[in-house]
Amino acid sequence: MKIDRMIGILSFLLQEEKTTAPELAERFEVSKRTINRDIEALCKAGIPIHTAQGTGGGISIMDGYRMDRTILTSKDMQMILAGLRSLDSVSGSSYYGQLMEKIQAGSSEFITGRDSILIDLSSWYRDSLAPKIETIQDAIGDRHLIKFQYYAPSGEGDRTIEPYYLVFRWSSWYLWGWCTDRKDYRLFKLNRMDKVEETDKEFICRQNAPVPDLSTEKIFPGGIKVKALFTRDMKWRLVEEFGPHCFTEADDGRLLFTADYTDMENLVTWLMTFGAKAEVLEPAEARNIIRRNAEETLQIYKEN
Numbered sequence: 001m002k003i004d005r006m007i008g009i010l011s012f013l014l015q016e017e018k019t020t021a022p023e024l025a026e027r028f029e030v031s032k033r034t035i036n037r038d039i040e041a042l043c044k045a046g047i048p049i050h051t052a053q054g055t056g057g058g059i060s061i062m063d064g065y066r067m068d069r070t071i072l073t074s075k076d077m078q079m080i081l082a083g084l085r086s087l088d089s090v091s092g093s094s095y096y097g098q099l100m101e102k103i104q105a106g107s108s109e110f111i112t113g114r115d116s117i118l119i120d121l122s123s124w125y126r127d128s129l130a131p132k133i134e135t136i137q138d139a140i141g142d143r144h145l146i147k148f149q150y151y152a153p154s155g156e157g158d159r160t161i162e163p164y165y166l167v168f169r170w171s172s173w174y175l176w177g178w179c180t181d182r183k184d185y186r187l188f189k190l191n192r193m194d195k196v197e198e199t200d201k202e203f204i205c206r207q208n209a210p211v212p213d214l215s216t217e218k219i220f221p222g223g224i225k226v227k228a229l230f231t232r233d234m235k236w237r238l239v240e241e242f243g244p245h246c247f248t249e250a251d252d253g254r255l256l257f258t259a260d261y262t263d264m265e266n267l268v269t270w271l272m273t274f275g276a277k278a279e280v281l282e283p284a285e286a287r288n289i290i291r292r293n294a295e296e297t298l299q300i301y302k303e304n
Contacts, residue, residue, distance in 0.1 A: 003029070006038050018058040047086065096275045129173060132196045136175055139163050139198040141252070143205065145180070148196040150188060161188070169214050176212040187212060224261040227282040229254040234277050254279075268293070 005028050012019065012027070024035045039059060043049050048062040070140075085257035092149060139146045139165045147160045173190040189274040230238060230247070238247055238257060261267040268289050271278055280287040 006042060009035070013049065013059065016060075018060040020058045024059070026079075039270045097102045127270060130189055132190050132193060133166060133173065135196050135198050136166055140166070142198070142201050145199045145203055146196060147199055147202045148188075149173070149194045151194070153190045159188070160185075160199075162206070163213060164205075164209055166213065167212060170293055174258055178206060178209075185210065185212070224264060224267060224286075225282060226257070226259050226261050226267060227280075228271065229279045229281065230257055230274065231255075231277045234274060235276075264289070 008028060009024060012024070021032045021039075025032045026209045028035070039049055039051065049059060050062055051057070051059050136146060138144075145160055146163050147158065150157060150159045158246075160180045161175065161304065162180070163175060164178070165176040167174040167187070175188045175190060175193070176185065178184070179186045221290055229250060235247075235255060238255060242257075242259060246259055247257045250256045264286065268286055270292060272282055272293065280290060
């Protein structure tokens with residue numbers, strides 16, 4: 001919408017010293033002519049925008065100009081409050097609730113109607129997660145190392161980390177930081193961390209510390225080609241976990257599932273949760289592991 005774009009342009013100009021029409025056109029995915037019309041409309045609305053042609057020119061707001069009112073819309077405020085509530089769902093303190101009250105008190109005219117978005121980031125592990133999140137947040141703010149005991153598939157051990165980011169992804173919480181033991185950046189799952197402590201040892205933030213690449217291709221690179229048949233009553237699980245286009249209907253009515261998987265152990269564990277409702281066709285290694293597991297399980301439960 002034009003009004004949303006104009007508010008976006010104004011917000012950008014308030015934060016940047018100078019920009020150009022081509023840069024704004026690329027940012028808002030419109031033509032340069034459209035940007036020029038928007039700038040003209042903002043000028044007519046009383047915003048002191050200065051434009052200059054040639055080398056060193058550009059678009060800027062006159063020095064000293066400040067907005068008397070917030071440029072946030074009612075929808076913007078609803079999104080902000082929804083985000084704060086989502087953080088409050090995992091917080092061990094009342095900070096986010098107090099922050100919401102401050103925003104609501106100062107912007108009541110922008111908040112109308114009832115909430116339309118509710119986000120709950122908590123889990124069954126909220127009681128144990130909240131103290132970890134609070135400790136890690138404090139350590140990030142203080143630039144203090146943290147230490148904890150970590151349980152990984154390769155074994156458990158003590159870790160000391162320079163904490164940089166708390167990450168919520170794939171329905172779980174993670175810590176991204178520099179591992180002093182591995183001498184590299186690592187992603188740690190909070191549910192696998194125990195005895196999390198903020199130390200009194202400070203660290204200097206590393207130059208160009210990267211933001212974690214959280215793309216599925218990076219974290220779950222695939223490589224294991226999976227092909228399996230599922231009974232039709234398992235369609236809901238396939239759709240929920242992989243989407244409606246992960247399977248086709250086989251001649252016998254079963255669902256032919258194909259996908260790329262990263263880890264053989266996780267693949268086998270996932271397939272075995274379906275019991276007799278899934279038959280693995282490929283890879284042969286997964287089929288053999290499941291057969292051995294089934295035989296060993298049968299021996300445990302075999303009647304005397």
